[in-house]
Amino acid sequence: MSGSKKSPAVDEHADLWLSPDELSSWLSVVRLVTRLPWAIDTQLQRDAGLSMIEYQTMAMLSETPGQTLRMSLLAEQTSTSLSRLSHLVKRLESRDYVRREPDPADGRFTNAILLPDGLQALQAAAPAHVAYVRHLVVDNLTPERLRRMGQDAERILGRIDSPAR
Amino acid sequence: MSGSKKSPAVDEHADLWLSPDELSSWLSVVRLVTRLPWAIDTQLQRDAGLSMIEYQTMAMLSETPGQTLRMSLLAEQTSTSLSRLSHLVKRLESRDYVRREPDPADGRFTNAILLPDGLQALQAAAPAHVAYVRHLVVDNLTPERLRRMGQDAERILGRIDSPAR
Numbered sequence: 586m587s588g589s590k591k592s593p594a595v596d597e598h599a600d601l602w603l604s605p606d607e608l609s610s611w612l613s614v615v616r617l618v619t620r621l622p623w624a625i626d627t628q629l630q631r632d633a634g635l636s637m638i639e640y641q642t643m644a645m646l647s648e649t650p651g652q653t654l655r656m657s658l659l660a661e662q663t664s665t666s667l668s669r670l671s672h673l674v675k676r677l678e679s680r681d682y683v684r685r686e687p688d689p690a691d692g693r694f695t696n697a698i699l700l701p702d703g704l705q706a707l708q709a710a711a712p713a714h715v716a717y718v719r720h721l722v723v724d725n726l727t728p729e730r731l732r733r734m735g736q737d738a739e740r741i742l743g744r745i746d747s748p749a750r
Numbered sequence: 751m752s753g754s755k756k757s758p759a760v761d762e763h764a765d766l767w768l769s770p771d772e773l774s775s776w777l778s779v780v781r782l783v784t785r786l787p788w789a790i791d792t793q794l795q796r797d798a799g800l801s802m803i804e805y806q807t808m809a810m811l812s813e814t815p816g817q818t819l820r821m822s823l824l825a826e827q828t829s830t831s832l833s834r835l836s837h838l839v840k841r842l843e844s845r846d847y848v849r850r851e852p853d854p855a856d857g858r859f860t861n862a863i864l865l866p867d868g869l870q871a872l873q874a875a876a877p878a879h880v881a882y883v884r885h886l887v888v889d890n891l892t893p894e895r896l897r898r899m900g901q902d903a904e905r906i907l908g909r910i911d912s913p914a915r
Contacts (some may be wrong), residue, residue: 734779
């Protein structure tokens with residue numbers, strides 16, 4: 586309203602707003618984090634009746650000695666709250682894929698254990714899941730760009746997990 | 751078991767499984783797409799009582815002429831199903847942030863319109879939201895790496911949206 590002077594609201598945050606290039610890249614990242622989990626979930630549900638996080642949970646169990654992990658550690662590693670993980674594991678229990686028991690080493694903790702039916706379901710789901718991950722991401726980027734995307738993801742995760750904020 | 755011969759299950763998919771480097775990068779991407787929406791949601795809910803997708807919806811409306819968009823287009827642009835978007839817009843309506851009306855040009859369609867209270871809430875939420883996006887992503891990567899991450903996201907989105915699969 587007064588010549589070249591911008592409104593106070595704009596001035597106050599003049600260095601804050603994203604440039605058009607920054608905004609465009611950020612909105613691509615927003616679409617990726619919205620759509621990629623949806624795409625992976627859709628494929629896994631259709632082919633194996635599993636969500637991405639159910640698959641990740643069972644895959645993690647399958648790779649540990651005794652196919653056993655503490656629920657709290659599993660929650661941390663799958664970036665899930667303990668209460669959401671409990672619901673999820675209850676669903677997997679009802680299908681005999683997983684069972685829970687008190688940690689023999691310390692009864693205050695609960696362990697989740699992958700059962701033979703769960704391992705079988707995981708092995709049956711894996712080929713189509715991995716093929717889809719290759720199609721969408723791994724074979725769609727050069728090895729160098731995939732590596733960078735992983736590194737940049739870790740940089741962002743580092744700030745998310747930092748208690749500084 | 752039988753010398754160097756691997757199990758049939760392994761042989762069958764020998765070219766399919768991810769290498770350790772590929773798996774490591776992919777799991778970083780999985781953690782990113784799981785944790786980043788959660789982090790942005792947490793900040794927006796705490797500071798403004800909005801989810802990321804509610805913010806995106808209102809931001810998109812704020813940038814269109816008449817601050818109006820067809821619900822179907824809005825669903826497409828926010829990567830949301832129409833039924834999920836309807837729930838979301840209903841919540842925004844109950845706060846007088848948005849209203850819906852039949853499209854005057856074609857009554858089979860419904861438009862969503864940003865209301866003054868919604869614009870005000872968006873403007874109040876924007877500085878802290880943008881600062882957090884800068885902290886986590888935009889100022890955390892070099893301009894070149896941010897640009898590449900956006901490009902790689904678009905490559906992946908291109909395959910997600912391709913009807914070929």
